[in-house]
Amino acid sequence: MNRASVQSFLYPLLTFASVGLLWLFPDTTILLVPVLGVLFAGTLIRLHRWSRWSSMAFVLLIGIPVAGLENSFLFELFIQIGIYAALALGLNIVVGMAGLLDLGYAAFFAIGAYTWAIFGSPQANQFIDGGHFPLPGWPYFYLFMALAVITAALVGVLIGLPALRLRGDYLAIVTLGLGEVVRVLANNLDHPVNITNGPKGISPVERPPVDWILAITDRLGLTLQTNHAVALFFYGLVLVVMLAIVLINRRLDRSRFGRAWVAIREDEIAARSMGIPLLRTKVLAFATGAAFSGVMGAIFSAKQLFVSPESFTLLQSITILAMVILGGMGSIQGALLGAAAVTLLNIEVLKSLSEGLNHLRQTGFVLDLGFVEYNFANLSSQLEPAKYERMIFGLIMVLMMIFRPAGLIPETRHKLELEARGKGKAS
Amino acid sequence: MDGALLDILPSIILEGLLVGCVYAMIALGYTMVYGVLGLINFAHSEVFMIGAVTGVEVFRYLSPHIDNPFALLVVAILTAGFVSGATAVTIERLAYRPLRRRGYTNRLVPLITAIGISFFLQDLVRLIEGLWHGEFYMNYPSHAELEHTLVLPMDMTLQVKGLITMVVTLLMLGGLWFLVQRTRLGKAIRAVAQDATTASLMGVNPDSVIARTFFIGGFLGGVAGVLFGVLYTQVNPFCGFIPGIKAFTAAVLGGIGSIPGAMIGGVILGQLETLGGFYLPFFTDGAIGTEYKDVFGFVILVLLLLCRPQGIFGKAQKDKV
Known part of the structure; x- marks a missing residue:
């Protein structure tokens, strides 16, 4: 054997x-x-x-x-991981495969989220007469998932066409700026016409109905509470969309476009002399990444029931970037692993640590190591690991760049390259 | 435009000049590092923030001992300059130098490192301030002598602290010009910026020149931090981001890598921003208000990069194979 x-x-x-x-x-x-x-x-x-x-x-x-x-928190956790995994896969195309550092990626997530949130809530009545809104979850939510893909991709093209003419480091700062512009717009488009409801955000956002899940489980002889059915529904939806995105990524990776992206990342001039149209190929990468982000945005808004500009800050873009970097730029499994690891760290490990410290603080636990004694009641309330995401993501990025720039699961192409180089040295 | 809006114009231009001075000083840090390393040092906005925070601490701890606010300000400026300079050198030593040594192939590597450092420092300062004082939003104390308003011709008014900002900026820029153009170190910096390998063959140690460049840029950033804090009073660990982005825009505006360009870029950006922020609401009936002020910088940056990426004073670069 x-x-x-x-x-x-x-x-x-x-x-x-x-x-x-x-x-x-x-x-x-x-x-x-x-x-x-x-x-x-x-x-x-x-x-x-x-x-x-x-x-x-x-x-x-x-x-x-x-x-x-x-334990429905498991669903919640997996849904978060799934959403971030899709975002990481989208950003992986832009940053990992095409080598374009996009620091405003959360903007596309915002566009997807607002696409459904505005029309799937009474918000749209503010600027369209007739009181047609909110649109019912069936069938409009599924229609708007598709619409979110299209809007996000279109905005990707619109932003990409000017921005992608720039060299690498300028591109980073311009995308950062444009990401902020989208957030500031979401924050301020409550006047003169109220489109986004400003910093207050939009709520409640319609969800697609889950009666059919209850009907099926009834047939099977199970009684399910509605909130469990909703969690199960979003679990399934995120799983299906995420798997679809993984499949698309795998196909893209080995396609004409995937190879063109990698060629551009490795050497723009060489790629151009091989006949790759630079701007068009880069814009395509941007739009593809944006599309993945857009569809997850629509799902996010329905799942949260609430959308506000707070969810689409620079920190969000950096979180997704940290996932891609941790996993390995250009590697699909890497993006998935990075998304799972960072999400778990963010909403499970750090929170547990914070709760643990709070508990020690409240009970006045005394740590006695023989030579030193410390009473946790004296611990400053500022020390809450869950609030220091910036420090942790920053550290992840710096340490990965210094010690393991190819990431935890390096892209296969990189690995082959490194092996070939090693062999060349030996002979 | 009615007369009242025109009457106020000189004051607005003066205000823009003031903001521009602060941008110019930060922009010099970006431009000098870009000159020697070809790297956008994203972490420079945090070097600036650390200067502002150090200034608050100096004011807080020396206020009971030093009565004269001007002496206090000088001590704060010098301390913040040295702390920020030291921070910049530490960043270079711990993060950028190891990368340089290894010879990265991927050009995203130093950029991502810089962003990581920037985020790390924001929370580090927040943690330190949080543990030390229990909170991390800080205010510069107000001193009547510094807030005193001078009346200039044409109904312009200027606070003493504004005047100090302008004078310090001019002194710093003059000093920098002298340093870069007239001293041995300046010659070495220019040599490394032109060609590090050749410079090292001529007996210049690029690593030490780069470290000193970081120190000078950091020093200027720290000084700008204190002046920013004194002008606008509120300081927190995240206050470096927006001025940092704008200063970078100013550096690009003037042509990144060019020292006079950074100064002029800063002043132009300060003018555009204050004028736009003040007059646009009147022209658009309040639809575009001051809430978009911070977006101006970005929009200008994007337009500028599209039309004239080399900036006003920069030379066009051709990609070489």
């Missing part, structure tokens, strides 16, 4: 063990980490096709939903 078949045999067992652990202790949210870890391992090691796909399908279609119905 060779190594691949041993692995193929063990992998489903490992999957089942990690999922089983989550099923036994669904309230211990951190047990999602081994499940996701096994999922990632499955994309990296050599496995037989049946072993890989059946295990992954088991985790995503049965494992997480069953645990999620026990």
Whole structure:
């Protein structure tokens, strides 16, 4: 028996063990980490096709939903990871594949979110007469998901056409500026015509109906609460959209366009002399990245029921950038891993740390190491790990650039290049 | 335009000049680092912020001991200059030099590092101030002597602190010009900016020249930070971002890499912004108000980069293979 078949045999067992652990202790949210870890391992090691796909399908279609119905925070966590994963994949095309540093990526997310939020809430009555709004979730939400893709891509083209003529470092600062412009517009377009409702934001945003999920589960003899059905619905929706985006990315990576993007990243002049139209190819990368962001924006607004400019700051763009950098620029698995790791860090690990410290502070826990004593009641209330995302993302970016610029899961092309260089040296 | 709006014009121009002076001083930091390394040092806005915060601390701790606000201001400016300069050198030593040594192939690497440092420093200052004082929004104390308003011809008014800002800016710029044009170090800086490898063959140590350039740029940023803080009183760990972006715009406006360009760019940007911020609401019936003031800088930057990317004083660069 060779190594691949041993692995193929063990992998489903490992999957089942990690999922089983989550099923036994669904309230211990951190047990999602081994499940996701096994999922990632499955994309990296050599496995037989049946072993890989059946295990992954088991985790995503049965494992997480069953645990999620026990502890709906798991759904919440996975939905967040899924949304960020799609954003990271979109930014990965722009930054990772085409090598264009976009610091205003959250703007496209905002455009997608506002596209649905304005028309899926009474907000649109402010500037369109007749009281047609909010539009009902069925079928309009699905229509607006498509519309969000188109609007975001169009804005991507509009911003890209002037900005992408610039050299790398100028592009970074111009996209940063344009990202801020979109946020300032969202903040101030409540006058003279109220389009975005300004800093107060738009609420409530319509959700697509979930009656059909309740009908199906009733048939199966399960009674499901509506909020569980909603969580399950968004889990499924995010999963489907995310998988679609992963598939598109994989196809793009090996397509004419993917190769053209990488060529531009490596050497613009060489790419141009090979007949690649620079501006058009770059704008295409920008628009594709924007489109992914737009569709997730629409889903985000429906899931949150509320949209405000606060969600689309520079910090948001930098968070997504940190995900791409952590995972490895240009690598699809990397973007997914980065999104999962940073999201978990952000909404699970740091929050738990903060809560733990708060608990120690309130109970006045005394740490006695023999030579030094410290009373946690004296700890400043400013020390809250959950509020220091900037420091953590900044540190991730600097340390990765200095010690591992290709990321945790380097792009295969990079890896091949490095191996070839190593061989060349040896001979 | 009615007469009242015209009457106020000289005051607005003066206000713009003041803002422009602060931008110009920050812009010099961007331009000098760009000159020697070809790198946009995003973290410079935080070097500026650290100067502003250091200034507040000096005011806070020396106010009981020094009565004369002018002496206090001089001490604050010098301390902030040195602290910011030291910060800039530390950033260079810990982050940029290791990257340079390794010889990165991807041009995004130093840029991403710079953004990371910038975010890291914002929260670091916030953490330090939070642990030290329990809060991180700070105010410069007001001194009657500094707030005293001078009346100039044509109904222009200028506070003493504004006058000090202009004088300090001119002194700093003069000093910088002398340093770069007339001293050995200045010659070395110009040599490294032109060609680091050749300069190193002529006995110039590029690393030490780069470190000193960072110190000078950081020093100017720190001084600008204190003046900014004294002028606008409110300071916090995130206050470097907007002035930083605008100063960068000013540097590009004047042609990045060019020292006189940075000064003139700063003044032009200050004028455009104050004039636009004041008069646009009147022309558009309030539809475009001062809330878009910060967007002006970006819009100008984008238009400028499209029409004349080399800036007013820069030379056009051709990409070489």
